[in-house]
Amino acid sequence: MHQPLLAFEQLQGHHTGDYLANIVIRVLEEFDIAEKLFCITSDNAGNNGTLVRALEDLLMERHDIYWDHQKHYIRCIAHIINILVDHFFRNLVDDDGMTFLSTLIKIRAIAKAIRKSTVLWEAFCKCCRDYDLNPMTIPLDCGPRWSSKYLMLQIAVYLRRAIHRLVDDHPRHLEAFRLTNYEWELAEILLVFLMPFKRCTKRFECNNENPEIGTVPVLE
Numbered sequence: 001m002h003q004p005l006l007a008f009e010q011l012q013g014h015h016t017g018d019y020l021a022n023i024v025i026r027v028l029e030e031f032d033i034a035e036k037l038f039c040i041t042s043d044n045a046g047n048n049g050t051l052v053r054a055l056e057d058l059l060m061e062r063h064d065i066y067w068d069h070q071k072h073y074i075r076c077i078a079h080i081i082n083i084l085v086d087h088f089f090r091n092l093v094d095d096d097g098m099t100f101l102s103t104l105i106k107i108r109a110i111a112k113a114i115r116k117s118t119v120l121w122e123a124f125c126k127c128c129r130d131y132d133l134n135p136m137t138i139p140l141d142c143g144p145r146w147s148s149k150y151l152m153l154q155i156a157v158y159l160r161r162a163i164h165r166l167v168d169d170h171p172r173h174l175e176a177f178r179l180t181n182y183e184w185e186l187a188e189i190l191l192v193f194l195m196p197f198k199r200c201t202k203r204f205e206c207n208n209e210n211p212e213i214g215t216v217p218v219l220e
Contacts, residue, residue: 016047029062040073040074052072052073078201078204103183103187110174131161133161136159146197153187157188
């Protein structure tokens with residue numbers, strides 16, 4: 001598979017479907033490939049549905065090309081998985097009414113604290129070495145990609161003993177973010193449950209070289 005980028009257009013004003021359709025057809029005409037357009041894949045934003053309907057009309061009006069948007073508009077399966085799993089995260093509640101978001105907030109807070117403090121980072125590295133673990137930065141999750149939450153959980157669970165030791169050694173900074181054994185167990189169960197979704201997402205993305213939003217460093 002190839003991923004050549006033909007255009008990266010700066011948009012002005014409201015991103016309506018009609019406006020986007022005119023941008024797309026302008027690019028198709030610039031490269032003289034209007035008759036070669038096969039499918040369009042996008043996320044599930046409503047204006048993308050309007051885009052493909054408007055593009056169908058433009059192709060017929062300007063090039064006498066019949067392009068059936070109902071057959072050739074493909075909603076991104078990776079984005080669908082992203083929406084479903086993110087919804088699952090936000091609505092995960094146990095029998096006691098505890099949401100998993102509190103666990104994510106604690107892990108994220110610990111990760112941020114380690115990033116911001118040289119003292120905590122050096123102490124964390126020592127904790128890792130004491131348990132024969134490879135010291136590594138815990139990645140922060142970002143809203144648009146559920147897989148960033150998965151990666152943050154994966155690294156945190158791997159470093160669980162070191163994190164627990166760090167909280168014990170630095171309660172003044174980290175005690176408020178201490179995870180209970182139940183929260184750690186829930187994180188491990190979630191990782192196992194979400195693994196097939198992660199594998200499926202990676203397979204459909206077909207992207208082994210380019211960085212994604214979930215792997216871009218987060219600036220404070």
